[in-house]
Each structure stands twice: as structure tokens, then as C-alpha cells.
Amino acid sequence: MQNNVSKGLTVNKTLILIALGMFTFMSTLDGSIVNIAMPIMSKELSVTASQIEWVVSIYLIIISSLLMFFGRLGDVVGKTRIFKIGTAIFIIGSLIAGINLGLPFLLFARGVQAVGAAMTMSNSFGITTSSFPINQRGRAMGFIGTFVALGSVAGPAVGGLILNYLPWNYIFWINVPIGIIAILLGLKSLPKDVPVSANAPLDWLGTLEFVVFIVTFFFAILRGQAIGYTHPIILGALWIAVVSIILFIRTEKQLKHPLLDFSIFKYSDFTFGLIAALLVFINGFFYKVDCKINPNAVRTKKISFL
Numbered sequence: 001m002q003n004n005v006s007k008g009l010t011v012n013k014t015l016i017l018i019a020l021g022m023f024t025f026m027s028t029l030d031g032s033i034v035n036i037a038m039p040i041m042s043k044e045l046s047v048t049a050s051q052i053e054w055v056v057s058i059y060l061i062i063i064s065s066l067l068m069f070f071g072r073l074g075d076v077v078g079k080t081r082i083f084k085i086g087t088a089i090f091i092i093g094s095l096i097a098g099i100n101l102g103l104p105f106l107l108f109a110r111g112v113q114a115v116g117a118a119m120t121m122s123n124s125f126g127i128t129t130s131s132f133p134i135n136q137r138g139r140a141m142g143f144i145g146t147f148v149a150l151g152s153v154a155g156p157a158v159g160g161l162i163l164n165y166l167p168w169n170y171i172f173w174i175n176v177p178i179g180i181i182a183i184l185l186g187l188k189s190l191p192k193d194v195p196v197s198a199n200a201p202l203d204w205l206g207t208l209e210f211v212v213f214i215v216t217f218f219f220a221i222l223r224g225q226a227i228g229y230t231h232p233i234i235l236g237a238l239w240i241a242v243v244s245i246i247l248f249i250r251t252e253k254q255l256k257h258p259l260l261d262f263s264i265f266k267y268s269d270f271t272f273g274l275i276a277a278l279l280v281f282i283n284g285f286f287y288k289v290d291c292k293i294n295p296n297a298v299r300t301k302k303i304s305f306l
Helices: 002-032 035-045 054-077 079-097 103-131 134-165 175-189 204-227 232-254 262-266 268-293
Strands: none
Touching: 002 079, 002 103, 002 134, 002 175, 035 054, 035 103, 035 134, 054 079, 054 103, 054 204, 079 103, 079 175, 103 134, 204 232, 232 262, 262 268
16 A cells, blocks of 8 residues: 555656656747747748847747746745646747747747746746655756756757748747646646745835846847947946846845845855856857857867757
8 A cells, every 4th residue: 555655656756747847848948949940930021130039039038037036926826836827828829929920929929938938947946846855856856957958959959850841830839739738747746836935025126127137138238239239229228237237136135025035145055056057058058159150060169068
């Protein structure tokens, strides 16, 4: 009897990892899969190369803006609830992103996708830590981290395979059946919510300041490539970004329940681990950009992370 119970728990934990891993994979996959389709999408949508790049950029900008907020929201209302809602939003975004109604509609759909991805990505590790005992958490989180890397690696390959046989719309529609399977697994296996900060208020001001910082900073970086970094619009955006991040830091230090508790950076293991992860992803995405601009990069450069 005890062995059957233990076996059932093991199967349930496996399903949890599969459900979390599938959505982690799709969320990171959609950050890179579009790169290889951009020339085709640019032609069919009748837009310039600089305009079609926003299909990738808007997805990453929105995710970066909202990850901390949805992580905090998961603490307040339940991580599993936010994750499940995020999966549904991501699938809806994927479905409408494949409908060719022009670039503005595609950017809107990518924004919907990004909101769903941010909701799932920000709570997947929290669900993992609450589902596994301490002696299994390292392996479980490593499993989820593997899907993060796989999603980044597989994007160009999967995108190329799809484009060889199907229209570009299917690079988004492929998420729908996979996402439905992941949702069904999640409904069966994901743990019940136990909010860790059920009565804590949400930091709306800090969220707004951080969103403004991310949007204006990356707008300036991306748009500055086209119009020059000395253009008044770019300088104005950078100024707003600097002011926003300063206000954000001040706000977080004053609140009892901040969006980001800066005291966690006192732990050197956490801080250095975060810096290492940042450098790894910067290195990986630099390689992708180089390959997109220079097809010969694959033959002339070694892959350091991907």
C-alpha cells in the first residue's frame, strides 16, 4: 500500500515537471523562433526589416517588464492560479498571432503571448520549489532550466523546419496543440495554491516605474540603431529610463512589501549566480544576433553557450 502511494507521488511529480517544462520550452522558444521567419514575414506583411524586428523585441520587452510583477502576484493569489491563467493567455496569443491581419495586429498578438509567457515563467520555479522536497529541488530546477536552454537552442531549428513545409503562421500555431496538452497535464498534476503573502498589498507604483524603465530603455537601444543615439527622442527616452530606475529603487527601499527586496543581494551566492546567468544569456543572444546578420557566423564562430 505504501509503495503504491509513493509511486503515485512520483508519477505526479513527473507530470508536474513535464507540464512546467513544456510551457517553459514554448515560452523561450517563441523568443527565438521568429528570427528565422522575419525575412518571409517582412515580405508577406509588406513592412521593412526594422519594423518586423519589433515582432521579436516587443515579446522580450513585455516579458522583462512583467516577470517580477507576476512573480509577486503569484505570492499573493497563488502561483498555480497565475500559471494556469498564463497558459491560457499564451495559447490565445499564439492562436491569434498566426492570423495574418497586418503588423499592428501581429504585434498585439505577440504582446498577448508575452503576458502569458511572463505569468508562466515567473511562477514555474516557485511551483517547483513548493512541489519538491529540499533534497530533490536542485534536480527539479535543473530540469526546468534545461528546458529554458532547449527552447533558446531549438528556436531557429524548429522555425526552419516549419518554414520548409508550412507558411510562417505555423511557427505560432504549433504552440496551440502542445499548450493544450500541457494544460491538461497541469490540471491533473499541479499542486493546490498556498499563497505565501495572501494579505500583502501589490506594489503598483514600483511595477509602473519598472515597466517605464524597461520600455524606454530598450526602445532607446533598439530605435537608436535606426535614427542615431544622439537624436532628441532617443536622449529623452534614456533620460526617462534613468529617472524611472532611480525612482524604482527609492520606492522599493521604502515599502514593507516591495516588488523587489534589495536585501537579497546581500547573499553573495545569489548575487554572483544572477550575474553569471545574465552573462550567459547575453552571450547566447549576441551569438543569435550575429548569425542573423551574418550567415557565415556559424562557420566562423564557436558556439559558447548555445
